[in-house]
Amino acid sequence: MTAAARSRDEFEDEGRSARKRRLIREAAATAFLTNGYLGTSMDEIAALAHVSKQTVYKHFADKERLFSEIVTATVDEIANPNTDEVLNLADTGDLERDLRRFARRQLRAVMEPRLLQLRRLVIGEAGRFPQLGRLFYDRGPGRTIDALETMFERLASRDALELENPRLAAAHFNWLVMSIPLNQAMLLGEDQPATPAELDRYADAGVRAFLAAYRKR
């Protein structure tokens, strides 16, 4: 076998393996969201993904590892703000417009049905499996608030904002934008509790309240 052929084979093997991994992850996500974390077994996941139980275990050492990867992949794919983009907001010439743009996009992402379902599941299991909730928190709101904190610190040093505690201001911004529709979605169990236009209004109102509180006068 030539080196080129070998590397093509390896590439195809890797492609097949990655595809299978993704298939298992998607089947597992469906099973978890339908039957809960405790109510789902590796057997059921294997059956749903049309692979053997051995194949599931080859890719994921145990149920917790598999669930962790679903949380990471879903949160990263949907709601992970581009950190560079957030930091660039510190150099904006039109703070209100750019914060509003960011808030609208971020709120729509957080309100994606799949992410709402996963968040409900993680919260429901957080008493028994706090490490799953910790992962969701760190990849989700924790990371967004980190990026906002750095950005707000820079805006304060430019005298665009007035704040003693950038981390607190970042958390206030985040929850002013998210809380109303997110808490309703969590408790009311609706996956599309608000239209995109309503979400935009919540985002704009959150930005307006934030700037009224924190803009340098």
Next chain:
Amino acid sequence: MTAAARSRDEFEDEGRSARKRRLIREAAATAFLTNGYLGTSMDEIAALAHVSKQTVYKHFADKERLFSEIVTATVDEIANPNTDEVLNLADTGDLERDLRRFARRQLRAVMEPRLLQLRRLVIGEAGRFPQLGRLFYDRGPGRTIDALETMFERLASRDALELENPRLAAAHFNWLVMSIPLNQAMLLGEDQPATPAELDRYADAGVRAFLAAYRKR
């Protein structure tokens, strides 16, 4: 039997019946919080309360009715703000002090371990049983925001606050005070994620940001 004796008997019967009802409710709360809503049967509740299954059904027509009563009793007992007290805030001579007092008390109540556990359970089941989440929302944040809305409307008419949309301002106040510790508690699965002193600082910071945004200048 004299009328007095009969009425004493009825009183005692009612006392016994109310006690039994409370016992069943407490046993059920323990079972639900340990095994989830789906994972709990009326049989287990009867065994845990040391009563017959018939007695459970005599008091509660079905599992959903029993769970609803737990939500109502827990939310009412712990986190129901005294509506008159909230409305009296509209006549305050020291708005910041009185809002802070209210916010501190309300945040400590919402962060009671039993209420946090129940909230996680309700959120975890909200996709399957939205009526349970609706009940929690209406008795909890919904009712608090209703009372705040009326109070803020009066404060605006006294020129103490400046707001176009009292309901939005009420929700902003509520979540500025609650969101940081509450979201951490939900996701991290901790029942005492913050000390009372830390909670007071979150409450004070929320009130400060709210007044900076909404106080009439």
